[in-house]
Amino acid sequence: MATGVQIVHQTGDLDDAGLDLDNKTLLEMYWQMVRARRTDERAWMLHRQGKIAFHVSCIGQEAIQVGAAYAMRRGHDYAHLYYRDLAFAFGLDYTPAEFFLGVFSKAGEPSSGARQMPAHYSSYQRGMLPASSPVGTQVPQAAGVALACKLRGEDRVTVVTLGEGATSEGDFYEGLNWAGIHKLPLVCLVENNIYAISVPMSLQMPVPNVADRAPMFGIKGVIVDGNDVLASYRVMSEAIERARSGGGTTLVEAKTYRPTPHSSDDDDRTYRTREEVELWKQRDPILRFEAYLRARGLLDDAAITELEARVRQEVDDAQAAAIAAPDPAPEDALFPIFKE
């Protein structure tokens, strides 16, 4: 199995020549990752306390998600996200306040009016297409979005995400088939965290890499180290630029890992060893980015303390606001099924 493109190597070596991110943006990306991590950890805590019913986590996958979001022309390009994309959503301007309305299923929850489970991202203003629960359905839909953009001669790119398990669905093949035939301005990002709930890669597909499948669609396949935010940014930027300039679709496979259970309903001790989880915790994407920023002189202990306090305040405030928000009225279930 390939490691994929890296900028911040596990060894500590850096290959950031030509990277077009200024210091302010680098620190902002770091903040987004920490913000997603702390928000997510808070949700786990609330679940353990019995205060929320369900949580599905982005922990461990913040690097590819923030890297991808920052590679987009935010507010212009379309994103069709999946439930694991909290950090991605934050990168597209979604906020902890909105997230907590979701996990507490309160009135005013913006993605669905609390009609869907948490983490089903949708925002018309932000070009975040409406997510559902059946995995993989978003891929051919995103091809349709990209087709519309192409037919209208717009320079918008559509980014669609899914897990490696969802690539076994027919939707994935059919969607990328369209993308290849019509050279659509689409980037299909697979966040390969090695498991689909409990089912490992080896029982999900007969090839070692999801990206190996790109040639069958006549599109480019790229593998990136998804725990390296800068490599993720670079690979996604290249794929998005290729799409924007008429070069067609790229299948990006981000190698990553989910150190938490699949969701708050899962017990991952039934299917993987603690040693494996510990190994991946050492590859934590936030620690890796932190090491880079320290090496470049952009971050020190004092800055981290300040940033953590700021994030904590935002998370506290968002949680409190959601707790204070009213429940939806029962008759909100009667929201119309048809648009007038």
Add this chain to the structure above:
Amino acid sequence: MPEITLIEGLLQAMDEEMARDDSVFITGEDVGPRGGVFRATMGLYEKYGADRVIDAPLAELSIIAVGIGAALVGMRPICEIQFADYIFPAFNQIVNEAALTYYRSNGDWHVPLVIRAPYGGGIGGGPYHSQSVEAFFAHAPGLKIVIPSTPYDAKGLLKSAVRDPNPVMIFEPKKGYRLIRGEVPDDEEVLVPIGPANVTRQGSDLTVYAYGMMHYYTLQAAAMVAEQDGIECEVVDLRTLVPLDKDTVIDSFKKTGKALIVYEDNRFLGYGAEIAAILSDEAFEYMDGPIRRLAGPDNVPGMPYAHPMQEYFMLNPDKIAAAIRELAGY
């Protein structure tokens, strides 16, 4: 007024809507230079080009899903499923995705998608080119469903479907594509609203409810029993299955007190079962006989190919007339 066939009505509808609105495009199998296997899109590729009449890969799931995606961002796709029998790979995209989007996005997103699919038997198509699939979709909230039985309604309903902001499925009685003819004006816009049923024959003895090909046959049966038996049927062409025009359905029953519901699909849990349930729930005190359903047999899973067996499955004016006579005897 020129007389045209039902399929010409559909073609005219698509042609006019494409001319009116640049965001309308067609996709489906063989819809391009071939003009569709039934020729419903004949000439549109030549007129509007390959960007607006797009031959899809042979994969129904994505024909619908690509339509959904394009519709989400403001296009008005018309997706053709070559035969309704082949719509099931797309069931998830239709029922879980298109149908729910408006509701589950709190009204932020909507899917102005048209799905066209020829349905129904009697054309020598065997079990996989003959199916009536409307009940599956009518059960799922969030989909509008229309089934025309005349060229006028075919044109007018399809044009309304293209303009509707919601997913609309139009099931087209393919046996009637060229068989059913009717007058359609060419000097005014033909728009039939989605919703209202149509009372196509006035009568006082009983009401027959039908749609699509079965409505066409029902009118023939009603004429037969009027002439031969002096039975005066009221006939209601449902036209829109969802949302159902309950008022028209119930009003006619109040007048006649007897209902025969005719549909081509297998009887058990078919669309007509819901009409029967509504009448017994909401108009019980007007009931003057059993609420009857005449439909495809339940012990035959699909329409067999050989002609005698096909005819066993398929309803026709004689079978409908017989059911009318029996019900009128109460």
